[in-house]
Amino acid sequence: MSTPISTISVRPEAQGFKPYSPGLSINEIKQRYGLAQVIKLASNENPLGVSPVVRKVLESKAALAFRYPQCGYPRLRQAMAEALGVDVARIVAGNGSDEIIDLLVRVLCRPGQDHVLAARPCFSVYGSQALICGVEFRQVDLNPDYSLPLTRLAEMADERTALVFVTSPDNPTGVAAKTDDLEALARALPKRTLLAVDEAYIHFVDDEQRASLLPRLASLPNVALLRTFSKAYGLAGLRLGLGVLPPELADIMLRVQIPFSVNLLAEEAGIAALSDHIFYEETLRVTREGRAYLMSELAALSCAPQPSQSNFIMFTPPQEAKAVFEGLLRRGIIVRPLASYGLADKIRVSVGRMDENQAFVSALREVLGA
Structure with missing residues (x-):
């Protein structure tokens, strides 16, 4: 046969x-x-x-697993916004920060026309999601001392650069960029290019004020920050992340996001984790x-x-x-x-x-x- x-x-x-x-x-x-x-x-x-607080919340909410979460996760997004000191209109919650990365590529990049820039090596999801979306992925080698090649990323960017991903602190090197250098990169990029700074490990830096662009977002309209609950908050298995985005971009992302991608237990765990100082x-x-x-x-x-x-x-x-x-x-x-x-x-x-x-x-x- x-x-x-x-x-x-x-x-x-x-x-x-x-x-x-x-x-x-x-x-x-x-x-x-x-x-x-x-x-x-x-x-x-x-x-x-x-967190013990998270475990108790998960136990108390387990019986609700048959319910859908509230669409758009307003309670979760409000808790995230308050924790970061930003307007809730900037916040998009996702099924891990991976979902935010995927949405950025899908929303901002035109297949066959635009490209994405990042360092080499970098988190593989940047390249994989660009590839599956039909978007060219370009990379710039790390500097010899393993510092991030921010100046060369700026030089490589052109009018077809839709996205520049920078991980800081970087994985696998552990090197963190300075806020002044990240701001210089953001200001050097073409007007339509978004700088997405992946801050998955930002909680562990010695001085967050010198490492995160969060306090400077109001003056940087082309910057997005990505954060995760997988590391400092201990929720890797529940898959929860967020993007702090320009408000108009966040609005579009929320509209195109697959409904209920953040499950109800992850939502409750995230709110509880933010409360357990x-x-x-x-x-x-x-x-x-x-x-x-x-x-x-x-x-x-x-x-x-x-x-x-x-x-x-x-x-x-x-x-x-x-x-x-x-x-x-x-x-x-x-x-x-x-x-x-x-x-x-x-x-x-x-x-x-x-x-x-x-x-x-x-x-x-x-x-x-x-």
């Missing part, structure tokens, strides 16, 4: 699409190596887990103390850590990075090799609880024979 020939026509962009490459899961490594305990320091998740501050304390500890220990092991303003550290081990990564896996420690970022000699480790950080250092010492 012959196999039927499909008559479905698939766009070329979809045929060549490369899926997102996530970090390895704890269960996967337990099964592979027969381990009882595995520590995951690969995905930049919150070291403290989920104790958990938030403890997350920042644990992360900063753990970051300082890891920087010191990695340097002592000759691993050349890159100074970081985020909740992870990129480092260059004195031995082959792939072998070090696999040696850590066998000892139940998951970190992130950076070959997929074009940095085959480097590894990224998330900051965990202190006991997790110490277990990582101990395992790394064994692997390196130090």
